[in-house]
Amino acid sequence: MLAAQKRAVFVQRPGRQTCVRVCAKVSKKDGEPRVVRGKCFVTKDNIDTDQIIPAEYLTLVPSKPDEYEKLGSYALIGLPDDTYTTRYVKEGEMKTEYPIIIGGQNFGCGSSREHAPVALGAAGAKVCVAESYARIFFRNCIATGELYPCETTVRLCDELKTGSEVTVDMDANVLTDHSTGKTYNLQEIGEAGPVIDAGGIFEYARRQGMIKTA
Numbered sequence: 001m002l003a004a005q006k007r008a009v010f011v012q013r014p015g016r017q018t019c020v021r022v023c024a025k026v027s028k029k030d031g032e033p034r035v036v037r038g039k040c041f042v043t044k045d046n047i048d049t050d051q052i053i054p055a056e057y058l059t060l061v062p063s064k065p066d067e068y069e070k071l072g073s074y075a076l077i078g079l080p081d082d083t084y085t086t087r088y089v090k091e092g093e094m095k096t097e098y099p100i101i102i103g104g105q106n107f108g109c110g111s112s113r114e115h116a117p118v119a120l121g122a123a124g125a126k127v128c129v130a131e132s133y134a135r136i137f138f139r140n141c142i143a144t145g146e147l148y149p150c151e152t153t154v155r156l157c158d159e160l161k162t163g164s165e166v167t168v169d170m171d172a173n174v175l176t177d178h179s180t181g182k183t184y185n186l187q188e189i190g191e192a193g194p195v196i197d198a199g200g201i202f203e204y205a206r207r208q209g210m211i212k213t214a
């Protein structure tokens with residue numbers, strides 16, 4: 001399904017699976033550029049939700065601040081050690097040094113679990129750039145407001161290396177690799193952007209007057 005179609009489905013028909021309440025998320029001030037700079041963590045194709053956050057950690061409750069933080073410490077812990085010798089979150093640490101995740105095709109596939117984008121956001125991820133996403137993971141990123149799921153037609157997971165300093169400019173729709181100076185085109189974030197800017201679907205709905213506030 002095309003990105004625009006996925007976004008349209010999300011905006012019009014948010015499902016029950018998008019109703020996780022968390023205690024922290026992306027929250028961009030009005031007028032602030034949608035730009036993220038930092039080290040990237042590179043993954044390959046078909047990174048599933050069990051690799052992002054194994055089922056054994058789903059008992060952690062994101063609405064509790066201490067458990068939200070602990071959930072982040074386990075982000076991407078399910079990746080195979082023989083393929084990924086660098087851990088996304090160092091052992092004993094609570095936050096990652098990689099705010100930008102690079103993926104291949106079908107990022108976030110597997111079982112539907114809102115804890116996947118929540119864990120990444122809790123770890124300190126701000127944006128993921130991949131060739132394609134599993135539909136439900138894409139929707140859950142937007143609904144929770146935890147990170148921006150950007151798409152590109154370029155196979156960046158073969159172009160970039162973990163630890164490279166990059167900038168993801170979602171206003172100009174460009175990713176810049178500062179180690180080489182190369183730039184890569186991104187697809188527009190579209191209607192998903194304002195929802196994530198607000199911090200997720202519930203906060204967006206409140207700001208738009210869709211939900212009455214006390």
